[in-house]
Each structure stands twice: as structure tokens, then as C-alpha cells.
Amino acid sequence: MPSKETVMEEVARIQDIDVDAALDPAEAEGVYRDSRQCAALALAGGQGGVLLSPPTPRPKKG
Amino acid sequence: MEQSGTSTLLKGAVQDLAAGVASALRSGGHGPAGDLPSAAFAADGLAPAAVRVLGADYVLPHVLLGTRPDPAELALLRRAVETYPPRADAAPTVAWSHWAMTRALRRLAPGEAVPAPEPAADWLDTADWRTLTHQLAILAPLALPGEDSAVGRAARHRPVDVARGFVRAVRRRDWAQAAGAARWLTVLDGVPDTLGLDTGLDFVELMGGGDPLVDLQVRAARHLRVGALV
Numbered sequence: 001m002p003s004k005e006t007v008m009e010e011v012a013r014i015q016d017i018d019v020d021a022a023l024d025p026a027e028a029e030g031v032y033r034d035s036r037q038c039a040a041l042a043l044a045g046g047q048g049g050v051l052l053s054p055p056t057p058r059p060k061k062g
Numbered sequence: 063m064e065q066s067g068t069s070t071l072l073k074g075a076v077q078d079l080a081a082g083v084a085s086a087l088r089s090g091g092h093g094p095a096g097d098l099p100s101a102a103f104a105a106d107g108l109a110p111a112a113v114r115v116l117g118a119d120y121v122l123p124h125v126l127l128g129t130r131p132d133p134a135e136l137a138l139l140r141r142a143v144e145t146y147p148p149r150a151d152a153a154p155t156v157a158w159s160h161w162a163m164t165r166a167l168r169r170l171a172p173g174e175a176v177p178a179p180e181p182a183a184d185w186l187d188t189a190d191w192r193t194l195t196h197q198l199a200i201l202a203p204l205a206l207p208g209e210d211s212a213v214g215r216a217a218r219h220r221p222v223d224v225a226r227g228f229v230r231a232v233r234r235r236d237w238a239q240a241a242g243a244a245r246w247l248t249v250l251d252g253v254p255d256t257l258g259l260d261t262g263l264d265f266v267e268l269m270g271g272g273d274p275l276v277d278l279q280v281r282a283a284r285h286l287r288v289g290a291l292v
Contacts, residue, residue, distance in 0.1 A: 019146050022072065022115045024153035027196045030234030 075112035079120065081274035086123035087281040113142035117159045118166040118203040119278060125206065126285050131170050139167055140174065148181075155200045157181035158213055162203050165211075183212035194220060195227020199242025202279055207249045207286060214249075221252040232262060237270025241279035248286040260287070 113120045120139055124131045131139075143164055148157040164178050186194060194216075198205075204213050217224060224246055231240035244263050247253050263283055270276040 019072075019111055019114050020149070020152060020156050022069075022076070023117075023156045023159050023200070025200065027192075028234075028236045028239070030236060 071108065072111055072115065075108050076115045077274045079112050079116050080278045083116070083119055083122055084274055084278040084281045087126065087278070087285060090127065109138055110142040110145045113138055114146040114160075114163075118162040119282070120163075121166050121170055122203070122278075122282060124170055125166065126282070136167070136171050136174070139163065140171075143167060154181060154183070154185050155197060158183075158201050158204065158211075161211075162201070165209070166203075180212050183216055186213065186216040191220070191223035191226050192230065194223055195231065195243050196239060198224060198227075198246050199231070199239040202242035202245045202282070205242075205246045205249050205282075205286070217246050218250055221247070221250040222254065224250060225253055225257045228257070228259075228262065232265065235269065237266055237273060237276045238279075240266045241270065241276045241283065245279050245283040245286065248283045263287075 118125075120142075121131055121135065123129060124135075143160065146160070148160045158181055161178055161181055164176075167174060186197060189197060198213070198217055201213055204211055205217075224243055228240055228243040228247060231237075231243055240262070244259065244266060247257070247259055253259065263280060266276065267280045271280060
């Protein structure tokens, strides 16, 4: 646990904090959902329409 | 990448603040100020930065529910606006979030904020649908019915693109972007019925609702879905 002095030093630095980075974040790296989450979406209502649509088929080799 | 202690503290404070706002929306409107770390409050340094990052949504319960803000809340909002103005070379989202805060301040405390001209919004006109959705999600505090802005007009012209972006965000498990896009979709006309927005909102809440920032946008979207501004 940080000491009170450490916390106060951090707070003092926040006076000069650059909030721009928090206000202009890059897009988060995507992690595609798995079948368990698809099932959760189906249970959440079953009318997911586009959300539940199957993925685009991959091109066949050869 | 390891975060600095400062950014970790700020992130935590913003999340605490967002949790307070989401709680106020859920309960029908007590004061939105969350439990910021007491040491930071004592030093009077962290709170304005956290409010600046959360943006106009800091006072969203008052805007949506028609409650009167506490003078201390207004003072904190004003201080955040004054302490963190956008630089001349600031990114559009930085400039627009500041503009949204000044608008909120004007709305809740007429005469206390100097009307500011809208920043440029032409970067959205040329943005592809992925970038559009990403930028709109960051600017979700602007997604309010009956509140005009150039960002809102850009969104209104492209409901299908925002819907596509929402689906992409859900599939990428980017719950913050999905929740922000969903909030925009609740105030846009022409959203395809096949999207399943209500189910999508349920899903985003189920998967990402543990993050107070996601929860706040889901709560806001649900409020906007069922009723207009008070």
C-alpha cells in the first residue's frame, strides 16, 4: 500500500496531467468472441438479428 | 505496457466517478458525484482531471432527469472546464468533449459559461464507418435528443454506418465502443430494425457492464430509449 507521501506526490503531479491521451484514445485491440459468448447472446434475447448472423465464409483453398 | 502511477490513479478516479453517475441514473437521480479518493480530494487535484475525462456525462443525471445540480457539482464542472481547455492543436475529440462540457454548464447554470463556437467537425465527414463509430463512441456525451451539434448531424446522416460499427464493436468485444455506439443509435433515426439494438444492449451489459464506463453508457442508452429529455 503506498504511503500518504507517495499518494500526495502523485496527486501533485496530476495538477500537470495531460488529459488529452484519455480523451483521444486509440481503438482498443479487438478480441473476437467465442461460441460461449454467442450462446450468451442468444440467451439474452434471441432477437440479435445482425449480431447473431454467421461470420462471412472463408474462401476455399484450391 | 505498464501504466504510470498517475494515469492509474486518474483511471480509477474516472471509473469511480462513472460508477456514481451510473448509480444515479439507475436510482432515478441523486447527486452524480462518485466516491473519489479522499486523499486526492483533500489535495484538490484529481477531481477536476477526472471530471474533465468523464466529460459532460458528469452531470448527465441532471440533464436526463431534470434534477438540480448541487453547487459543488457545478463548481467542479466549471473548474474542470477552466483547468483543462483544449490546446490549439488538440485532437477533435478533445475539443468536442470540452465544448460538450461548456454546453452542459450553460444548460444547468445559464449565464455562468461563455458560449463557445463549435469546433470543426469535417474530420467525421471523411471518416470511414469504423473510424466514425470509434470517434462517436468517445463523444457519446454528445448523444442527447434535441441537442444539436455538428457531431450529432454527422451521426444523423449515417445511422447504418453507426449500426455497422456497433456490430463490429460487439464482435471485437470492445464493450466501451459498443456501449457508446449504442447510445448514439438510440437518438438516431433510420437504424435498421434487424440490428436488434435492445438485445445488443443486453449483451453489452452482460459482458461489459462490470466496467463503470460501459455501465454508464448502457444506462444512458436505456434512458434515452424509453424517454426524451426532462
